[in-house]
Amino acid sequence: MTGHLAGRFGQALVACFGVLTIVFFVMRLSGDPTLLLVPEGASAEQIAALRHELGFDRPMLVQYVAYLGDLARFDLGESLVQRAPVAGIVAERIPYTVALALGALLVALGIGIPSGIAMAVWRGTVVERALAAIVLAGQSLPTFWSGILMILFFGVYLGWLPTSGADSLASLVMPAVALGALTMSTFARMTRISVLDELSRDYVAAARARGLSRMAAVGRHVLRNAAIPVVTIAALEVGNLLAGAVIVETVFAWPGIGQLAIQSIAARDFLVVQAVVLFVSIVYIAMNLLADLAYAAIDPRIRLER
Amino acid sequence: MTPAALTVAALSLDLGPTRLVDGIGFSVAPGEVMALVGESGCGKSVTAQAIMRLLPDAIRQTGGQVRLGEEDLTALPERAMQAIRGRRLSMIFQEPQAALDPLDTIGAQIAEALRQPLSRVRAEVRRMLEDVGISDPERRIDQHPFELSGGMCQRVMIATALIARPAVLIADEPTTALDVTIQAQILDLLRRLAIERRTAVVLITHDMGVVADIADRVCVMYAGRIAEAGPVAEIFAAPMHPYTALLLASIPRLSDVPKSPLAVIAGQVPAPGEYGPGCRFANRCPRAEPRCATTTPPLLAAGQGREIACFAPLADRRAP
Numbered sequence: 001m002t003g004h005l006a007g008r009f010g011q012a013l014v015a016c017f018g019v020l021t022i023v024f025f026v027m028r029l030s031g032d033p034t035l036l037l038v039p040e041g042a043s044a045e046q047i048a049a050l051r052h053e054l055g056f057d058r059p060m061l062v063q064y065v066a067y068l069g070d071l072a073r074f075d076l077g078e079s080l081v082q083r084a085p086v087a088g089i090v091a092e093r094i095p096y097t098v099a100l101a102l103g104a105l106l107v108a109l110g111i112g113i114p115s116g117i118a119m120a121v122w123r124g125t126v127v128e129r130a131l132a133a134i135v136l137a138g139q140s141l142p143t144f145w146s147g148i149l150m151i152l153f154f155g156v157y158l159g160w161l162p163t164s165g166a167d168s169l170a171s172l173v174m175p176a177v178a179l180g181a182l183t184m185s186t187f188a189r190m191t192r193i194s195v196l197d198e199l200s201r202d203y204v205a206a207a208r209a210r211g212l213s214r215m216a217a218v219g220r221h222v223l224r225n226a227a228i229p230v231v232t233i234a235a236l237e238v239g240n241l242l243a244g245a246v247i248v249e250t251v252f253a254w255p256g257i258g259q260l261a262i263q264s265i266a267a268r269d270f271l272v273v274q275a276v277v278l279f280v281s282i283v284y285i286a287m288n289l290l291a292d293l294a295y296a297a298i299d300p301r302i303r304l305e306r
Numbered sequence: 307m308t309p310a311a312l313t314v315a316a317l318s319l320d321l322g323p324t325r326l327v328d329g330i331g332f333s334v335a336p337g338e339v340m341a342l343v344g345e346s347g348c349g350k351s352v353t354a355q356a357i358m359r360l361l362p363d364a365i366r367q368t369g370g371q372v373r374l375g376e377e378d379l380t381a382l383p384e385r386a387m388q389a390i391r392g393r394r395l396s397m398i399f400q401e402p403q404a405a406l407d408p409l410d411t412i413g414a415q416i417a418e419a420l421r422q423p424l425s426r427v428r429a430e431v432r433r434m435l436e437d438v439g440i441s442d443p444e445r446r447i448d449q450h451p452f453e454l455s456g457g458m459c460q461r462v463m464i465a466t467a468l469i470a471r472p473a474v475l476i477a478d479e480p481t482t483a484l485d486v487t488i489q490a491q492i493l494d495l496l497r498r499l500a501i502e503r504r505t506a507v508v509l510i511t512h513d514m515g516v517v518a519d520i521a522d523r524v525c526v527m528y529a530g531r532i533a534e535a536g537p538v539a540e541i542f543a544a545p546m547h548p549y550t551a552l553l554l555a556s557i558p559r560l561s562d563v564p565k566s567p568l569a570v571i572a573g574q575v576p577a578p579g580e581y582g583p584g585c586r587f588a589n590r591c592p593r594a595e596p597r598c599a600t601t602t603p604p605l606l607a608a609g610q611g612r613e614i615a616c617f618a619p620l621a622d623r624r625a626p
Contacts, residue, residue: 202404208360209399210419210466211392213384220418221407299409300450 008292012285019281020071023274024064032056033080033268054080067274076278077271081264090257090275096166097256100248101241103176108183108237113230115184116191120199121218131188139185143244147178147251164253175252179244183237190233194226201225227298235291239284309375311336311506312357312395312474317370319352319361324579326352328530329370334506334523336473339497341509341517341538343553344527345575350510353527354476357508358397359387374474392419396467400479402459406451413447416466434465439495457488461495468499475500478510493520514557518542523611526550529575529586532605536612546608546619549587585617593618 034051051057055066070077076086115135119128154174155163162171198204199222207217246258253259257276264272296302310333319327327349334340342350355361357372359379372379374395379387396419399405406415416431417424424431428447435443438461451459460480467475477496481489497520500507509521517524517538525535526547534547545551549571556569573590582588588598595618605615 202399202401203407205360206397206399206405206463206466207407207415207418209358209391209397211388211390211421212418213388221410224409225407301408301452 005289005292008289012289015285016278016281020274020278021064023277024067024270025060027268027270027273028060028063030265031268033270036268037080076275079264079269079272081267081269081272086271086275089272090260090279093255093257093260094279096254097242097245097249097258099172100175100179100245100254100256101238103172104180104183104241104244105238107176107180108187108241109234111180112184112187113191116188116230117195117218117223119188119192120195121214123196135185135188138181139189141181143178143182143247144251146181147174147248150174150178151252166254171252171254175248175254178251179241179248182244183241186233186237186240187230190230191226194229195222198222198225224298228295231291231294231298235287238287239280242280242283308335310334310373311338311375312508313371313373314353314357315371315373317353317356317372318368319349319356319365320368321365321578325368325581326365326530326578327356330525330527330530330532331370332525332532332535334474334508336504336506337501338523339500339507339509339521341511341521341524342527343511343514343517343524345512347575347577348527349530349578350527351478354397354478354508354510357474357476358391358395359384360391392467392472393470394472395474395476396470396472397476397478398460398463398467398480401483402463402480403451403454403456405463406459408451411448411450412454412462416462416469419466419470431465431469434469435462437499438462438465438468439491440465455488456484457492460484460488460492464492464495464499468503468505471503472505474506474508476508476510479512480509481516482511482513489516490519496520514553526553529581530578531586532613532615533587534612534614534616535605536608536610536614540610540612544620546612546614546621547587547616548591548593548618548620551620552592585615593620 032051034047034054034056038047038050048057055063058066067077076090078084079086079089082089115131119131119135122128151163151174154161161174162168165171195218199218203221204217207221208214212220242258245256246261248254249256249258250262257279261273261276263269264276313331313333315331316329317327317331318325318329330349330353332340332342342353344350352361352365355365356367357379359372359382361367367380370380374390379390379395382390406412411424413424413428413431416434417427420427420430424447432443432447435446440446440458440461446454446458451462454462480496481492484492493516496507496509499505509516511517521538523536524538524541526533526541526549528549534541534545534550541550542554545554552569552571556571558568571590576582576586576589582599584597584599584601585591585594585603588594591598598617601617603615603617605613608614608619
């Protein structure tokens with residue numbers, strides 16, 4: 001098990017490195033940031049001087065090696081736009097995005113998993129059809145549209161919730177629901193399929209033959225078996241949540257790293273974009289490692305195999 | 307004669323408009339092994355599910371009775387049925403490894419039949435594991451199904467089914483998925499426990515060899531009906547129904563000339579819904595008469611505890 005985890009950790013490092021490399025070069029294909037930094041009407045000499053000062057006149061490979069060298073010393077560099085350390089700029093935004101993602105995950109798990117179980121257990125009844133409608137809505141409505149509709153209805157018309165910003169817990173509600181809706185639907189669908197699949201197994205018939213009610217068989221045997229594929233999806237969905245945060249944070253003016261990423265891309269603030277991507281990849285990879293540990297906790301076969 | 311532990315009377319099961327099982331009846335005495343034999347699709351497994359009252363939603367019992375001792379199970383509410391399952395009436399399955407929850411320890415699953423947490427009935431579970439011939443039960447009790455062989459899993463299933471000392475055990479093809487050597491051990495175990503514990507066993511199988519090994523009586527089913535029933539020794543010595551005779555003739559024997567072709571019954575079992583008005587074996591029967599295709603032969607007593615549904619039975623020991 002430990003050896004297995006060490007192996008996965010090595011893979012994770014390679015993956016992080018790959019992502020960084022791609023982002024580094026793609027960002028530089030987008031154009032020269034110096035042009036956005038100089039005042040209008042600056043002379044060619046002034047531009048060249050700034051470019052030299054920032055190091056953008058060096059060959060790209062040299063820049064790349066220098067960047068990796070800084071990273072190895074945990075130095076994320078300095079923002080070109082804000083002239084402040086990147087680490088501080090990103091760290092300031094992280095709690096907001098973590099709060100948003102956790103809120104969304106709460107919505108997604110709290111509604112999605114019970115709905116999925118209910119849809120499987122009451123298959124073919126009015127319960128399944130009603131829940132299926134909600135799941136379909138969560139899956140089909142684009143966030144930028146449902147977010148604006150929610151702002152209109154709950155924020156402007158009813159006045160129950162703040163329309164934007166991050167001033168209180170109440171401001172978190174709508175962004176979390178908007179971000180969590182798609183993930184909720186994914187959880188509901190996956191859970192439904194997984195539970196249905198397990199319900200058809202012999203061990204369920206055997207459990208009923210020894211006197212368990214259908215519900216007791218579901219509670220004692222089916223749910224744990226059905227959890228395995230859902231855990232896999234949960235790890236992947238955290239990545240989707242972070243990607244979705246970019247849109248939701250923009251719609252609700254939520255000061256997280258999604259918003260920071262958009263602003264930094266627009267300003268060609270390379271080092272900030274790279275730091276954001278690095279953070280997101282680390283979270284994504286950590287989630288997958290966590291899922292691996294969760295399998296072992298659920299399934300004794302995996303515990304012993306490794 | 308001792309009163310029957312289980313009586314099935316005029317049981318009919320329908321899938322939509324199609325009749326799968328057509329008014330079958332049999333009874334099993336305490337300590338007796340009664341084999342329900344037939345080809346796949348003849349309705350023997352749905353009969354088992356109907357006895358347990360665990361039929362799939364689409365299949366309905368449209369007639370007949372299942373009695374456990376004196377009690378009619380057919381009319382019982384589901385809650386009362388749950389109290390009976392596992393305690394007075396239990397079942398084992400064809401694929402023992404699939405019939406155990408892979409994530410749960412075998413001890414916990416056996417304890418479920420007693421409606422108790424394992425910690426409270428651990429000693430009892432351990433004794434039961436010993437009884438079904440599992441060595442080192444103290445270690446096995448906390449193992450998971452994947453750590454056990456198929457034969458051991460079937461022993462665990464038998465332990466689960468018998469720990470609450472039920473009056474009746476339904477064994478649905480309990481050895482089909484196992485190696486031949488293990489098959490014999492499991493059959494011996496079932497036989498021994500049935501006698502020791504006075505459990506009535508309904509053994510569902512398609513294998514006449516299994517019937518010869520452990521059954522006291524046999525009911526031969528064909529296409530949802532009983533063709534012939536009676537004591538195993540009598541029926542094996544002198545089958546009366548042409549179908550039974552052909553089934554017995556199709557068992558390969560060591561005394562056969564090597565490489566001689568296997569005996570087969572020509573034709574196929576008609577699908578449910580394609581049954582004619584007469585005897586359902588008529589189209590494959592070497593002794594069929596004209597009336598066999600138009601009139602259903604009733605199941606009649608034929609002496610020595612035997613019953614037969616045939617207009618042209620074999621009266622003597624000659625094969626058809």
